[in-house]
Amino acid sequence: MSTSTILVVAGSFLASAVEMVEALTIVLGVGIVRGWRSTLIGVGAALIVLAGLVAALGPALTVVPIETLRLVVGALLLAFGLQWLRKAVLRSSGYMPHHDEDAAFRRQREQAAQAGHEERAGLDWYSFTVSFKGVLLEGLEVVFIVISFGTAQNQTGLAAAGAAVAFVVVVGAGILARGPLERVPENTIKYAVGLLLTSFGCFWGAEGAGVDWPGDELSLLAVIAFIGASSFVLVRLLRRRLSPRPVEAPA
Amino acid sequence: MKYIRSFALFWWNFIVGDDWRVAAGLAVALGLTSLLTHEGVNAWWLLPVAVVLLLAGSLWRETRRAS
Numbered sequence: 001m002s003t004s005t006i007l008v009v010a011g012s013f014l015a016s017a018v019e020m021v022e023a024l025t026i027v028l029g030v031g032i033v034r035g036w037r038s039t040l041i042g043v044g045a046a047l048i049v050l051a052g053l054v055a056a057l058g059p060a061l062t063v064v065p066i067e068t069l070r071l072v073v074g075a076l077l078l079a080f081g082l083q084w085l086r087k088a089v090l091r092s093s094g095y096m097p098h099h100d101e102d103a104a105f106r107r108q109r110e111q112a113a114q115a116g117h118e119e120r121a122g123l124d125w126y127s128f129t130v131s132f133k134g135v136l137l138e139g140l141e142v143v144f145i146v147i148s149f150g151t152a153q154n155q156t157g158l159a160a161a162g163a164a165v166a167f168v169v170v171v172g173a174g175i176l177a178r179g180p181l182e183r184v185p186e187n188t189i190k191y192a193v194g195l196l197l198t199s200f201g202c203f204w205g206a207e208g209a210g211v212d213w214p215g216d217e218l219s220l221l222a223v224i225a226f227i228g229a230s231s232f233v234l235v236r237l238l239r240r241r242l243s244p245r246p247v248e249a250p251a
Numbered sequence: 252m253k254y255i256r257s258f259a260l261f262w263w264n265f266i267v268g269d270d271w272r273v274a275a276g277l278a279v280a281l282g283l284t285s286l287l288t289h290e291g292v293n294a295w296w297l298l299p300v301a302v303v304l305l306l307a308g309s310l311w312r313e314t315r316r317a318s
Contacts, residue, residue: 071281071285074281075277075278075281076266078277078281078298078302079266079267079268079273079274079277080265080266080268082273082277082302082305082306082309083268083269083273085306086268086269086270086273086306086309086310086313089306089310090310090313090314093314095313095314140265144265198302202298202299202302205281205284205298206284206294206295206297206298209281209284209285209288209298210284210285210288210289211284211288211293211294211295211298212293212295213295214295219295223299226299226303227299227302227303230303230306230307231303231306234306234307234310238310238314241314242314
């Protein structure tokens with residue numbers, strides 16, 4: 001198994017796990033307060049839409065020439081990954097609050113308890129729409145990452161397997177914990193995912209633009225190290241900027 | 252019209268996000284890489300350097316507002 005294959009599976013697993021933890025928090029928050037029937041139907045409907053999207057997009061992308069695909073996927077991953085990395089650096093340096101799954105869960109429960117009761121098609125409409133939207137939006141990111149990782153590296157099966165393992169792990173842990181997975185080091189994982197998405201975007205984007213990487217796939221590790229080290233330096237600089245300056249004693 | 256606007260806004264937020272300058276900078280860096288490569292220069296170094304500079308610039312703008 002090559003370096004990039006391992007990184008594709010790891011990246012797909014981590015990114016999917018983080019998104020699924022967030023979706024699980026929404027589903028649990030609604031389901032516990034308002035009941036499970038409509039909530040789970042909403043989850044099922046979102047999963048059907050996502051599966052349809054994968055079934056339509058996956059084969060369509062295989063007809064695009066690999067160089068063009070890598071350029072487009074690389075550009076999209078760069079734009080998307082840099083958003084994750086930027087937020088991760090802001091969180092690590094103290095400029096943005098850390099994502100707190102427990103607080104999100106409590107907020108979700110409060111909103112679910114306060115929402116009115118409207119029934120449509122025999123469903124509690126609030127439970128259905130909130131769980132549908134939550135799973136669809138978080139799932140779209142998973143689909144985007146899995147398809148882009150898979151098609152650019154020609155290993156859609158392995159990328160999908162990474163996401164499937166994440167699904168089993170997160171849902172299994174959610175059932176066992178019967179609550180939000182607040183102990184998952186979500187902010188650290190998001191940092192790692194942002195770094196991986198940006199580095200893969202850099203690697204494939206440049207390849208798609210015609211670049212011949214020295215050392216071929218090994219240079220991917222060098223790109224990860226370079227962007228990772230640079231982002232750590234940025235975290236340190238921002239932390240120093242944020243820390244209160246010592247007050248000078250009056251003369 | 253409202254749905255088209257929401258749809259476009261969703262994809263804008265999904266891909267471009269909070270700082271459009273980063274996305275624009277990436278487009279320029281990719282274009283420049285392609286141009287140099289087609290001129291015979293193997294510009295593998297350009298994109299990683301551009302990414303770090305764009306990230307630093309975006310963070311600088313964001314934190315300057317917050318400080």
